[in-house]
Amino acid sequence: MSAEFDLKIHNTLADANLQLAIYTATGRLKEKRIETVADSVLPDYQDLRTQANAIKKHAIENLDHYLEEFERNVEARGGKVVYCKDGTEVSDFILALAKERGAHLIVKSKSMTTEEIDLNERLEHHGLESVETDLGEYILQLAHERPYHIVAPALHKTRYDVAEIFTRRLNVPNEIVIEKQTAIARGVLREKFLAADIGISGANFLVADSGAVVIVENEGNARLTTSAPKIHIAIAGIEKVIPRAQDVATFLKLLARSATGQALSVYTSFLSGPRREGEVDGPDEFYVVLLDNGRTKLLPDRSKRESLYCIRCGACLNTCPVYRKIGGHSFPWVYSGPIGAIITPQFMGAGHEPGLPFASSLCGACGEVCPVKIDIPKILLELRSDVKKSEAHAKQNRLERLAFRAFAWLMTHPRLYEMAGSMAAAIAPSDGRWIRSVPSPMNVGPLKAWLSERDLPPPPAKSFRQMWRQR
Numbered sequence: 239m240s241a242e243f244d245l246k247i248h249n250t251l252a253d254a255n256l257q258l259a260i261y262t263a264t265g266r267l268k269e270k271r272i273e274t275v276a277d278s279v280l281p282d283y284q285d286l287r288t289q290a291n292a293i294k295k296h297a298i299e300n301l302d303h304y305l306e307e308f309e310r311n312v313e314a315r316g317g318k319v320v321y322c323k324d325g326t327e328v329s330d331f332i333l334a335l336a337k338e339r340g341a342h343l344i345v346k347s348k349s350m351t352t353e354e355i356d357l358n359e360r361l362e363h364h365g366l367e368s369v370e371t372d373l374g375e376y377i378l379q380l381a382h383e384r385p386y387h388i389v390a391p392a393l394h395k396t397r398y399d400v401a402e403i404f405t406r407r408l409n410v411p412n413e414i415v416i417e418k419q420t421a422i423a424r425g426v427l428r429e430k431f432l433a434a435d436i437g438i439s440g441a442n443f444l445v446a447d448s449g450a451v452v453i454v455e456n457e458g459n460a461r462l463t464t465s466a467p468k469i470h471i472a473i474a475g476i477e478k479v480i481p482r483a484q485d486v487a488t489f490l491k492l493l494a495r496s497a498t499g500q501a502l503s504v505y506t507s508f509l510s511g512p513r514r515e516g517e518v519d520g521p522d523e524f525y526v527v528l529l530d531n532g533r534t535k536l537l538p539d540r541s542k543r544e545s546l547y548c549i550r551c552g553a554c555l556n557t558c559p560v561y562r563k564i565g566g567h568s569f570p571w572v573y574s575g576p577i578g579a580i581i582t583p584q585f586m587g588a589g590h591e592p593g594l595p596f597a598s599s600l601c602g603a604c605g606e607v608c609p610v611k612i613d614i615p616k617i618l619l620e621l622r623s624d625v626k627k628s629e630a631h632a633k634q635n636r637l638e639r640l641a642f643r644a645f646a647w648l649m650t651h652p653r654l655y656e657m658a659g660s661m662a663a664a665i666a667p668s669d670g671r672w673i674r675s676v677p678s679p680m681n682v683g684p685l686k687a688w689l690s691e692r693d694l695p696p697p698p699a700k701s702f703r704q705m706w707r708q709r
């Protein structure tokens with residue numbers, strides 16, 4: 239574990255207010271999810287999970303086919319699909335388009351994919367104004383912070399924090415009533431929507447057989463983002479494609495329930511192509527940016543590519559005992575919690591934070607709640623194994639590797655093993671506290687801490703082998 243990861247965890251654990259905020263917010267989301275997926279409310283919940291898993295599995299195994307079908311259907315409706323390898327290619331495309339159209343102001347709806355490539359920072363660096371319009375994201379943009387949670391980005395902020403941020407950044411009176419804070423943000427954002435040249439959104443699903451981009455949200459800001467400006471650009475990871483429009487029904491039954499405990503989000507938009515003749519609203523130009531950014535690296539691995547099934551519901555975060563203690567900002571990348579622990583090393587490389595797959599109790603709660611049945615604990619174990627095998631980690635833990643090699647050698651030499659066991663039993667004191675006095679150099683560093691908390695039981699009078707021989 240890097241010193242930075244360690245420090246962030248310790249700081250979060252030491253902040254009592256933050257601990258309360260995380261625990262309360264995730265607890266509420268967790269309870270709401272349990273209520274809305276209960277047998278009495280949704281008897282086919284487990285069948286829906288199985289179905290969602292099968293659809294995602296099929297889509298990922300045939301990704302090239304469905305992406306091409308999606309592209310054909312978007313273009314048939316007057317839109318354009320742009321494939322981008324990474325964040326640089328995405329920002330180059332947007333910057334070139336903005337320059338050609340003389341665009342300066344961009345409004346954005348919530349998108350973890352754009353967080354992943356620091357899109358706002360890239361665009362602002364080149365003189366464009368890019369404004370987040372989801373309330374939580376807007377608060378964080380003003381505070382210069384990244385999302386704390388993939389569904390509830392400002393989960394760690396109290397209304398007092400928000401009052402302070404608005405006063406400082408928007409020059410408004412200190413306002414602690416949540417409804418009034420919302421009105422302040424709405425007043426600012428309405429002006430931005432009306433003046434924006436480009437709207438950028440994410441996508442929850444890309445439907446191959448109709449070329450539709452499906453967006454679910456609760457605030458209506460994504461609708462305004464995608465319909466008010468003359469240009470709409472949807473940015474999505476390539477794994478968001480699903481085969482058929484009828485598959486959307488399966489995911490919609492699971493997504494909002496798993497995310498916020500709602501039967502359905504307030505708004506579900508199906509967007510395909512620019513405004514057609516006779517339509518009263520919608521953009522003149524419609525683009526879908528399909529982002530790789532490390533995703534194709536997962537495809538050859540049959541087991542780990544399951545990570546691409548994720549529909550970003552956040553249920554695994556809300557139920558994870560580790561996330562609920564260490565929060566979102568302790569994690570080294572924009573994705574936090576169990577899903578962050580499995581996709582960060584795969585997208586960014588295991589060296590990005592080797593300790594990440596180990597930041598889990600492996601209790602299995604994440605796998606239990608995942609609506610698309612990703613076996614997160616299994617993937618964590620595989621990633622741990624990868625880390626152990628990696629050169630960098632091997633160097634860090636030479637002593638540990640040496641100890642395990644010696645142990646493996648001893649275990650494969652029964653006579654020596656037996657002799658070593660007899661010798662240990664002969665010299666060990668009978669009070670059972672002998673492991674604490676293991677001499678240096680074994681009794682150092684993390685090993686010392688481990689030993690200080692543990693006793694071994696007193697050695698038995700006879701070993702198992704001796705008893706076996708006597709019988």
Ligand code: SF4
Pocket residue numbers: 496547548549550551552553554555577604607608609610611612
């Ligand atoms: S891994 Fe599963 S539970 Fe976690 S965010 Fe993704 S879909 Fe939701």
